[in-house]
Amino acid sequence: MKLRQIEAFRAVMQAGSTTGAAEELHTSQSNVSRLITQLEADTRLVLFERSGGRLSPKPEAKALFREVERVFVGLKSLAYAADSIRNLGSGRLRIASIPGIGMSFLPRVVQRFRQSRPDVTVSIHTNTSNTVEEWVSSQFCDVGIVAFVSAAATCQAIALPDAEVVCLLPKGHRLAGKSRMKATDLRGEQYISLVHGDGSREETDRVFDQEGVERVLSFEAQYSATCCEMVKLGLGVTLAHPLVATDYVGQGIKVLPFSPSINYPNFLLYPPHGAASQLAEEFAALLRDQFEREIVSWQ
Incomplete structure (x- = not known):
């Protein structure tokens, strides 16, 4: 399968005709028909019923179209990521945390972070300390907060001030x-x-x-x-x-x-090998400052 074939197939499914697909792709109707025929040959699937010059999608075409749409959603995500990399100050930041901190404290840090980085998409993921550690180690998440760090941890861990219950x-x-x-x-x-x-x-x-x-x-x-x-x-x-x-x-x-x-220890986690992004570093600095401020207010 070639990308041009997939584009033609997707355009036909969306437009409902080869004529509409040709207009969408800025090509001829005959070229669209040729690409669809090539796609059917390459996939060994009969995708359309042909009647009077019209193409009617078969169940196989509908099933393939669902998979094609998933791929195109992924491509859009890649395009968004490229834009984020080009434009300093935009992007995505994934934060992992134990539930207590993630459900209460972290939203307050995100509020401060938003003031300087209004275009960044922030995701908060909560789970146990072990799972948070795994997420940060694998770089699924950019920064994390845990109650303890395992002996086998590969993350960079920085102790935050102890919090008294x-x-x-x-x-x-x-x-x-x-x-x-x-x-x-x-x-x-x-x-x-x-x-x-x-x-x-x-x-x-x-x-x-x-x-x-x-x-x-x-x-x-x-x-x-x-x-x-x-x-x-x-x-x-x-x-x-x-x-x-x-x-x-x-x-x-x-x-x-x-x-x-009764002291509650907390640790800030970074990915291993100095892999923290600039956004992660900025967020972590705000997090540490907010953490220290709020802990001091209880002392």
């Missing part, structure tokens, strides 16, 4: 008047926890066990943001990353420092 409770809660929440204060409280298998869940459970505090574990959720939404509805209390808690300040939730201290 905070306690969220409904404003009308009996403990809302405190200036600091202690683990012992939550004895017997309805507690909204992250699901088992989350590293921060394990650390939180360990602290409460060490303090000899039994909570009423009535609710669990996969994402910290979901836990906070449940607190807002008065279903219980929870502990969360301060950058997640930021979204809930002033929404019927009281946020208090917590002791004993």
Whole structure:
């Protein structure tokens, strides 16, 4: 198959006739018919019923046309990428993150980034730390944020400031008047926890066990943001990353420092071998600045 044959076939399918296809391709009707005949010979497919000089597409033509359209969509994407490379300040940036940071903090960084790079398309992908690491290592994503870095990591990893966990409770809660929440204060409280298998869940459970505090574990959720939404509805209390808690300040939730201290580590990931793009470097610089600002505001 030759590209000219495919172009002629696509034009016939779109125009509905060889005459319309010829006009679209700025060629003769006979040339279009010849290209279609060559395509049928090369593919060994009978694509059209011929009647009175007209071509009626058979099911095989419709099936081939669907595949051709997928290819042309890919070509359009390549053209867009070429334009992006030519024009500094436009392009696509893919960011990978663990869910808590990706669902709350990252949109605020994107908002700042948009001010200087209004033409850049930004994609945020959320998953576990291991998957984020894989995405950045393979350069599917340009930059990432994780809670831990594996021993086998090939990414460049930069430690971000540790974040101390905070306690969220409904404003009308009996403990809302405190200036600091202690683990012992939550004895017997309805507690909204992250699901088992989350590293921060394990650390939180360990602290409460060490303090000899039994909570009423009535609710669990996969994402910290979901836990906070449940607190807002008065279903219980929870502990969360301060950058997640930021979204809930002033929404019927009281946020208090917590002791004993529980630190959430975070790391910024770049692709291996210095492969970070200029856009990724710019976004990462904003991310680090925003991260440090917001963490300091909770201290």
